[in-house]
Amino acid sequence: MAVLVTGGAGYIGSHMVWSLIDSGHEVIVLDRLSTGFRSAVSPQATFYYGDVGDRDVLRQIFAAHKIEAVFHFAGLVVVPDSVENPLEYYNNNTVKACILIEEMVRAKIGKFIFSSTAAVYGAPQSDQPMRETDALKPESPYGQSKLMTELILADTARAHPDFRYVALRYFNVAGAERKGRTGQSTRGATHLIKVACETALGQRASLHIYGTDYPTPDGTGVRDYIHVDDLVDAHAMALHYLRAGEQSLVANCGYGCGASVLDVVAAVERVAGVTLPVTLSGRRAGDCASVIADPTVARKKLGWTAVHPGLDSIIATALAWERRRPVAEVALLDGIVPLLATA
Known part of the structure; x- marks a missing residue:
């Protein structure tokens, strides 16, 4: 039996593909390479260049391979961009x-x-970690588009008892595979740790911090950062969970603790051994003070336990990837970028 990974040439998808290959799976990848890289895909995977919304391509894949499960990573992920281009995101x-x-x-x-x-x-209603039972009030087309898909999955599972799913709600994913085979190569990426690492290596002119007056210990926004390898492990456990015949599930993927923007800056400076050029700016509309996961469901239902927690561990792998990735992928970028886009 094979597994299909949509968006398998992208950041998280490529990590999933390598993990599945390492575990002995037959892996099929579908990607249109809008943000992903063909070079990121394991050569042992079968690659299809195409769009996940193309029925003919999907039917060709399903006819040619005995697919057991689908990991769906394909999609658009930048919150501010979704506000400007909502129809594209939906x-x-x-x-x-x-x-x-x-x-x-x-x-x-x-x-x-x-x-x-x-x-x-959406915006947290308290300073407590977010639980799956909390109210769902997305504040961007990106969040709305993902919630709509969760609702479609729930309705489909109710109507078709043989169809079951696990929806994993990511918090802030960062880092790169510890084996060094893939990492985050997204052009113009907006994730804080990647942007800070690129700045540390001179690939960006500067690092902008938006908001220093939040009700947090140091005034900057706090996020729950999770190493991409730990996130991939959660997906692998989700497949095992479904294979065991368990019911559909929604689970948070985070560590249950947060780090501020200044914490990240300090950690990158410590690991890279440089001082980052930083510019302080005012808050941006839509940014929250603190967003932290309660990962209890993933731990209890999936048996998931973080293996690589801690900023230094995440940053060390991100820096290692930035130093080794192909020169053709690297360009000097403007330092004014969104820093707290949700994963």
Whole structure:
């Protein structure tokens, strides 16, 4: 039996592909390479260049391979961009996901692992870690588009008992594979740790920090950062969970503790041995003071335990990847970028 990984040439998807290959799976990758890189995909995987919303491509793959499960990573992920281009996000993240789910039901493929996001919660209503039972009030088209897909999955599972899913709500994913085979190569990436590492290596002119007056210990925004390898482990455990015949599940993926923007800056400076050029700016609309996961469900239901927690561990792998990735992928970038986009 094979597994299909949509978006398998992207940041998280490529890590998943390598992990599945290492575990002895037959892996099929579908990616249109809009943000991903063909070079990031394990040569042992079967690669299809195409769009996840193309029914003909999906039917070709499902006919050619005995697919047991689908890991769905394909989609758009930048919160501010979703505000400017909402229809593009609803089309890519919701409509195309619906097509994929429909074609899976048609092909009698019943295991689905979905890349969701903490953005479905919206702004925290308290300073407590977010739980899966908290109110869902997304504040961007990105969050809305992911929540809509979660609702589609729930309705589909109710209507088709043989279809089950695990939706993993990511918090802030960072770092690179410890084996060094893949990392985050996204052009113009907005994740704070990647941006800070690029700045430390001179690939960006400066690092902008937006907001120093939040009600946090040092006045800067706090986020729950999770190493990409730990996130991939959660996906692998989700597949095992579904194989065991368990019911559909929604689970947070984070460590349950936060780090501020200044904490990240200090950690990058410590690990890289440099001083970052930093510019302090005012708050941006839509940014929250603190976003932290309660990972209890993932721990209890999936048996997931973090192996690589801690900023230094995450940053060390991110820096190592930035130092080794192909020169053609690296360009000097403007330092004014969004820093707290949700995973």
